[in-house]
Amino acid sequence: MDTGAARAKKHDAKPAKLGREVQARLGQQLRSMYDEVVGQGVPDRFADLLSQLDNKDNKDRQ
Amino acid sequence: MPMDDAVRKQILDSIPSLRAFAISLCGNVDRADDLVQETMVRAIANIDSFQPGTNMPAWLFTILRNHFRSEYRKRRREVEDADGHYADTLKSQPEQQGHIEFGEFREALSQLPTDQREALILVGASGFSYEEAAQICGCAIGTIKSRVNRARNRLAELLQVRDGDDFGPDEQTRAVLASGE
Numbered sequence: 435m436d437t438g439a440a441r442a443k444k445h446d447a448k449p450a451k452l453g454r455e456v457q458a459r460l461g462q463q464l465r466s467m468y469d470e471v472v473g474q475g476v477p478d479r480f481a482d483l484l485s486q487l488d489n490k491d492n493k494d495r496q
Numbered sequence: 497m498p499m500d501d502a503v504r505k506q507i508l509d510s511i512p513s514l515r516a517f518a519i520s521l522c523g524n525v526d527r528a529d530d531l532v533q534e535t536m537v538r539a540i541a542n543i544d545s546f547q548p549g550t551n552m553p554a555w556l557f558t559i560l561r562n563h564f565r566s567e568y569r570k571r572r573r574e575v576e577d578a579d580g581h582y583a584d585t586l587k588s589q590p591e592q593q594g595h596i597e598f599g600e601f602r603e604a605l606s607q608l609p610t611d612q613r614e615a616l617i618l619v620g621a622s623g624f625s626y627e628e629a630a631q632i633c634g635c636a637i638g639t640i641k642s643r644v645n646r647a648r649n650r651l652a653e654l655l656q657v658r659d660g661d662d663f664g665p666d667e668q669t670r671a672v673l674a675s676g677e
Contacts, residue, residue, distance in 0.1 A: 452648055456657050460648055461620050464520075464605075467598045468621035471516035480511050483533060487540045488499045 499543060506552040507539065513622060514556055520617045521564055523606045531567070535560040554624065558632045561614060568610065604654040608647050615643035616651075 514535060518528035538559050539546070546555055605613060611633070618629040619640065626644075630637045651657075 452652055456652050457648060459657060460651050460655075463598070463601050464616070464621045467601060468516045468520055468617070470598075471519050472512040474512065474515070476508060476511045477515075477529075479529070480532065480536065481508065483536055484504065484508060484540075487536065488504060 499540070500548070503543065503546070503548065503552070507536065507556070510553045510556050511536075513553065514560055517557060517617060517622055518560060518564070520605065520621065521561075521610075521614060522568075523602060531560055531564055534563055538563065551628065553622075554628050554632055557618070557622070557624075561632055565610070600655065604651050607654060608650055612643045612647035612650065615640050616647035619644050 511532065514532050515528060518531040519525055522528050522531065535556060539556055546552070605616075608616070614633060615629060618624045618632060619626060624632065626637050626640050630640045633640065
């Protein structure tokens with residue numbers, strides 16, 4: 435039955451909903467960790483790789 | 497054939513967030529950079545299957561995510577104590593990268609099941625909509641929503657955060673600094 439399945443699911447989930455404040459803090463923490471890496475920009479390694487993969491900069495083209 | 501300039505720029509512009517996604521996902525900078533590199537190689541090899549005007553970041557994230565998942569399955573088969581190994585790489589991470597303030601958070605993040613972790617990062621940090629995240633992970637929107645919820649609950653539990661508690665980078669940084677770094 436639907437209701438049985440729904441109840442089982444509910445039972446599995448966390449009963450208490452997280453407070454807004456907690457959610458906001460976790461989100462902030464996650465974003466600052468993430469943004470710190472974003473702020474590092476594009477390391478040379480990847481800019482070089484892109485040029486290398488892109489035929490434009492391929493020596494074969496001369 | 498040389499790549500279209502606009503496409504090339506879109507790929508380049510996506511690299512910083514691809515790296516952030518990869519690092520948050522696998523917890524190891526070197527491995528993350530290998531993932532990004534492999535993603536670029538695959539993307540450019542298959543650039544014809546990218547439809548100009550569609551969502552380039554989502555396309556690249558999908559490639560990275562799928563590659564990560566297949567690598568992860570392979571590794572799990574190869575290394576039985578994947579968890580222990582993973583924990584070790586996390587411990588060496590902070591000093592190496594100057595990420596001390598995120599040590600505890602990273603560790604908690606690493607303890608989440610992979611499907612919850614990726615959903616949380618895509619929605620909570622990469623800024624994708626639930627719909628885009630569902631596309632990237634190849635699942636239903638409702639599934640993403642419930643994974644994000646479970647991820648948040650578990651993180652709060654692991655970090656023991658409750659409303660009104662002191663929590664945050666500042667407190668953690670102070671603790672780490674006080675312990676002699």
